[in-house]
Amino acid sequence: MRLAYRFAMASDKITADGVEVTGFPDLARRYRVSSVPKTVVGETAEFVGAQSEATLLQHIQKAAETPLAS
C-alpha cells in the first residue's frame, strides 16, 4: 500500500486508496478479493501480493493504454 501511496505522491494523475476490506464486503465481491494484498489498477488490471516499483509501474502503464470496458 505504501508503494501505491508513493506513486500517488509522484504523479497528479494517480490516486491511491488503501482499503481494509473486511469492512467493505461489497467491494470485496466487486473486485473478487480472495487474497491480500490485492491491487486493482485503473479497473482494468489487478494483481495479488507485494510488487516491486518497476512492476507496479508496468501495470500502470498498461492500464493507461487499455480503454475502460463499457
Place this chain on the structure above:
Amino acid sequence: MYFDDQVKVDIQERLSEMVHPVKLVVFSQSLQFPESEEVTRLLQELVTLDSRLLLEAKNFVIDKEEAERLKVHHIPGVAILRAGVDGGADLDYGIRFFGLPMQYDFGVLIDGIVDVSKGEAGLEAATLEALAALDQPIHLQVFTTPT
C-alpha cells in the same frame, strides 16, 4: 485508549520524521454506521501524539459536499493531506484510507502520514520520468486485511 505507553513512544518516534503538518480528514456517520466512529476515536488519540498532526472529523451525510470534493465514497474514510501553512490550501496527493487501520494497516497509515509530511515519494528517477508521461488518471486500490 488504543495505545499503551510503549506504543505511544514507538509512534512518536516514527512521527518525529515529519517535516510539514499533515491534516487527516475523517468521515464517519454514527447513526447509520456507528462502527465508523471507531476510526475517528482512533485518530483523535493519534493526533495527540504530535502537534503537527491535525484532525478534521466530518459527518458523511451532513458534509456530503466535502466528501464528494475529497472523493471519499465510503465510510469510515480518511483523506491524508499535507496541511496548508499560513492560510494556504492543503495539498492533496489523492491518498485515502478506508476502513479501520489496525495492525499492519496502522503502520502503513503512519508511513503514509510521514511520506506526505516529507513530500518525498522516494521513487527512482526512471519511475518519476515514466509517471510524468501519464496523460490520463489512474486509480489504484490496494485491498488488505488487518493481519
